[in-house]
Amino acid sequence: MSDISSALAHFSDSERAEFNRRYDEICASENPRPVVDGALIDRFIDKYTAVHGTYKIVSKHSQIPAAVNDFLSTHDLPTEMVMGNTDFLQTIDWPDDWNIERRTACKTDVTSVTDAICAIAETGTILIASTPKVSATHFYLPENHVVIMDIGQLVRHLDDAMQLASQQLSEHSRGIHMITGPSKTADVEQTIQYGAHGPRRLHAIFVDSSTSAR
Structure with missing residues (x-):
């Protein structure tokens, strides 16, 4: 910063005015965003499955229990x-x-179900x-985490999500959690281990009434 200040000290009035104009222009411009083309659900699935998340898309709200049951059956869970x-x-x-128990989770719980922003x-x-209606323990303690949401809750970019969170959350919200795939680490002998710091499985269920289930 001292080098910058020293350089600015030698600016002429016109150079300083041009510097200030460019500085204001840059600060006022929108930060560049990664290009996200095509259907949001396709981009999400591509990124989400790359980090070993699993998913199911259903066409009706009434199909949610069956989709959860499919996940439980696949992994032989109660x-x-x-x-x-x-x-x-x-x-x-x-x-x-x-x-079904509506309470905070503990380390002996096998599966948690939550919705999402x-x-x-x-x-x-x-x-x-x-x-106050959902504990952070649901996101970290059970070995299996099922998240249910409407496909209309997909947003394009991270800053869109943060803006949405600021609009929806009240002063009683304790915090937001960004979850990208199941918990895993390669700290021990560079071998991937699941469930090191949270759920070993993350399963997303989307309700999309505009299309057939896949």
Whole structure:
């Protein structure tokens, strides 16, 4: 900074005026964003599956329990889940014989189910908030994390997601969490290990009423 200040000291009035004009122009311009072409869901899936996330797209809200059951069956998991009390999760008609507990999660819980603020096509990231209705423990303690959202919650860029979060979250929100794939590390002998610092599986379910399920 001292070198810059020294250089500016030798500017003529016209040079300084031009410098200030260019500085103001740059500060006022929009920061460049990565190009995200095509359908947002396709870009999201490309980035998300690259970091070993799994997903399912359903065409109806009523198909959510079946999609969750498919995930549980694939990994031989019990129909026991912990989740929060968000308005969206309460609209889902879960089977009567499932064990659904609405509380904070603990390390012995196998599967958690949450909704999300949005999904970011640019990076394949899911943005979730911890609030009085959903605990951050749901995102980190169970070995399996299922996230459910509408396909309309996809946004193009990270800064779009942050703007959306600032609009939606109240002063009671405890924080936002950006999740890109299941937890993994290669700290030990450069061998990938899943579940080191959070869930070993991350499964996203999108409801897209405009198209057939895939």
